[in-house]
Amino acid sequence: MRQVVWAAGALRDPDEPILTAADHGLTVGDGVFETLEVVDGRAFGLARHLERMHRSASRIGLRVDDAAVRDGVSAVLAAAPGLTRLRITVTSGPGPMSSARGDGPGVVVVTANDGAPPAECRAVRSPWRRNERSPLAGVKSTSYAENVVMMEFARERGADEALMANTAGDLCEGTATNVFVERGREILTPPLEAGCLAGITRGLALEWGADAGLPMREAAPGELPFSVLDEVADGRAFAAVTSSTRRVQPLVSLDGAELAPGPLLSRLAEAFDERAGADSDPPARRVS
Incomplete structure (x- = not known):
């Protein structure tokens, strides 16, 4: 490399x-x-x-x-x-x-x-939680040791990402990703108040997905409990992660269970790639 x-x-x-x-x-x-x-x-x-x-x-x-x-x-x-x-x-x-x-x-x-970007996302649920009250919550800090511990937990189980709850028991984020859930014919993502990072891809996905006519929004506090991943695991809901290197990437497995991609999340991934191809540097704007 x-x-x-x-x-x-x-x-x-x-x-x-x-x-x-x-x-x-x-x-x-x-x-x-x-x-x-x-x-x-x-x-x-x-x-x-x-x-x-x-x-x-x-x-x-x-x-x-x-x-x-x-x-x-x-x-x-x-x-x-x-x-x-x-x-x-x-x-x-x-x-x-x-x-x-x-x-x-x-x-x-x-x-x-010139390393290749991740080709797919295999996730596990982390046994540790993100502290949404931490002074570093939402900060892209080099103090990254807790993320390293969770990533090693994932790798030991054949995965490449760990999804975590916050201290309130709500879905928060991955070690290096934001999370989107397709549930009830709409796409939801945890609110920033949950302690997740204001991901650049997350923000653009919310904007560009809405522009493409997709039913998506930031969830209300408490609307996405960590237990929503049970619905993902048994196929009643779908999930995807977003990051600068993954873009919008549907989960292909969770805790070892193989998953199908959600139809709305697949459309979001396509809409994102199309917009990204037309605009490589969208202007800075504070988004949810």
């Missing part, structure tokens, strides 16, 4: 050290990041991803050098054809051996590779 790396204003060798041992992104996970799909040499949804990065950074009191981020993205995309996935990471930079931040400038790292 090819990898391209940009840091400190220049392209770097992928094996070149670019962080100090005291960087708070390394020592305490003090940073934010965005992962984007690359299509024909362009970062899909860049404006919306940067807008969300600034919101995440503001939530944790971190400043993002927008010019440096854009320079890094441009340099990486120009460096090699055929890239498929891009990641922007911003940390608070070197800090003391404590939770307190240092006073120095932040660090911006942009990387990309």
Whole structure:
């Protein structure tokens, strides 16, 4: 797999050290990041991803050098054809051996590779819950260890995603995805109040699905209990996950049970791909 790396204003060798041992992104996970799909040499949804990065950074009191981020993205995309996935990471930079931040400038790292996107989604239900009251709820933070634990739980069971409830027992999200449920002849997705990330693909799916005439909306609080996945498992409902690398991807299995795709969710996936092909960088807009 090819990898391209940009840091400190220049392209770097992928094996070149670019962080100090005291960087708070390394020592305490003090940073934010965005992962984007690359299509024909362009970062899909860049404006919306940067807008969300600034919101995440503001939530944790971190400043993002927008010019440096854009320079890094441009340099990486120009460096090699055929890239498929891009990641922007911003940390608070070197800090003391404590939770307190240092006073120095932040660090911006942009990387990309040509890895293939996930071809399908096989999910399991996570035994752990998302804390919707956490100060990091809805923040795309580099403090990702709990997601790693849940992903390893999924991989041990032959899956590639783990779906979780929040502390109220409502369906929340996956470790790296948002969730949509086709139920009662409409498509629902958990509200942001449930503690899920305001996914870029999630927002575009809500917009573009509605534009295509699909009956879809954000669920009311408590409308999608975690037990709705029982309905998915036995075929009374259907589910799909969304992310920048998966787009809209129906579940093919849940906890080892094979699933059929929902007809409305299949139409949503088609509508999304059609709109994405016509508009690779929809303007930033706050959406549900």
